Amino acid sequence: MYFPYFIAYMTAGFIISILVFLWALKTGQFKDQQRARFLPLYGDVESEPARTSRLNRIGAYVLFGIVCSGLLASAVFVLFVLIKSSAMNG
Amino acid sequence: MEIDTGMEQEINKAAIAFSLTSALWFALATSMGMVAAGYLIAPDFMANIGWLQFGRIRPIHVNLVLFGFVTPGLLAAAFYYVPKLGRTQLFSQKLGVYNAILWNITIAIGVVTLSAGYTQGREYAELIWPVDMLIVINFALVIVNLVMTVRSRKEPILYVSIWYALAAVVLTATTYCLGNVIWKPSSGALVGIQDAILLWFYGHNIFGLLLTPLSLGVAYYVIPKVTRNPLYSHSLSLVGFWGLLVVYTHIGTHHLLQVPVPTWLKVISIVDSVAMVIPVMVFLINIWYTVKGKVGEIHADVAGKFVFAGTIFYFFVNIQGSMMALPQVQRVTHFNNWVVGHAHLGVLAFAGMTALGGMYYVLPKISGKPLYSHFLADLQYWLVLIGSGGFTVVLTIVGLIQGNAWLNGETVYRVLPAIQIYYVLRVAIGFLILSGAYIGLYNIVRTIFFNPGAKA
């Protein structure tokens, strides 16, 4: 008998999630969202942002290049699988 | 240097201890990865050393990266941002430090038992019962520390990072018990197909309910900090949070599409794997809009660029994952190196890079000392970035060769010569990550202990 554990876990998970959600509603966790956006920035005196340089921009381009080649490879792969599977299905 | 006027933070020993833990095991875990990769080139490499067999080294590598490197690294950041966002202090630094010590003891026992051949033989749940219990206790201690911190907060609203951090540790503590079948200490398993279903429910939750939420928590904190922009939308981030909880919990069976599990369960897992696009894109749109116009600034800050690169890889691993859950695609990709490529993309490139970014962001703040060397951190970034990209490319190619060969009825051994060169390449690229790990360890130790730039 394994499923009583599953059912107990699922029920407990469901009930706890609902309770936490209701708690969040009641304590106003979904209110004042404009202020919430700024919470990480609280307490920071205006400080100099890190200086960017040519090298940093090159870094960003390299990352962008990786992104594009990844996307291209994914697209080629999906195409390949679709062609292959339609060929196999006749 | 950034000056804080808000709540003065004490030296955060708990976060320091977890950072050191992560840096140390990162170095050892990649060393184990290299040994494992060596076996795949030369199967009798170290063959007569029993405790270094591939079958033992592989789970050691995997458990070390998951529980030794990535999780403690992400927790180190959480031990900093949870009190900071709640405008309070960590509940107990002492508890945090003892927790880190126990964590290291647990991991060390895990390594020793696995190398001595004690294993429960279920992927991601190999550790034997006593070690399982230690892991659960460790998570329980983290829960106590973080929940008590949140209770003493002065800021009524829980920022989304706190939601993610708490959900990750609470859910992992419970799914870990379930997935490791802790009520059956001798086997740690059920019998039959339901064991596979349970195992992969748990297995995917290690990525989906531990590494992912902890990483997103770090990104939601570090990205606004580094760009000095407020988060694009906090409501959206909460939609993403609840969406992740609902969708991610249902997708474990996509690991079992080639197995006789009930079809309705497969259908749910496939549908939800594709539906993962929603919480993922909610997060990415939110973060990328926050970064908008500040890509240069992000790349001028080593922590920022680690985390930002993590978000890019998050995009990939999820899009790739959604595709891999389609049965048509999985006919090619299952049971071969494609999945290992996906695993490194997720655990190393996404969660691992985010953990490194989180640690580099908090290190100067938790120790009160500047980072020992920005150059070394930068170097590590490039080593890990190129290493991760390289792993993905190489392993994906091997996966395609294997997948195609098997679909065409080729026997396994005839494919091996074709893929050996890629295994050699994987070791070569592995050296980059290995050096990155040791450089990171050196940099973090020097930042904390022997730091010439530190104020007296």
Ligand code: HEM
């Ligand atoms: C939209 C989200 C994701 C989906 C739909 C997804 C899908 C999949 C699928 C279908 C597999 C099984 C492949 C097979 O055996 O044929 C898999 C394996 C894996 N995934 Fe993901 N993935 C996602 C995100 C992630 C993330 C974020 C991580 C890491 C943090 C990750 C880590 C892994 C690992 C380590 C495995 C290998 C499991 C094994 O040992 O067999 N995945 N994923």
Ligand code: HEM
């Ligand atoms: C020097 C760098 C590394 C090398 C050479 C390496 C090598 C390997 C090897 C050989 C395997 C076994 C694959 C197989 O059975 O075919 C493996 C699995 C794995 N590695 Fe690594 N690894 C490295 C770094 C990392 C890092 C840093 C992480 C995560 C942060 C990681 C995460 C994983 C995971 C999750 C698996 C399980 C994959 C699966 O079951 O599908 N590895 N690695």
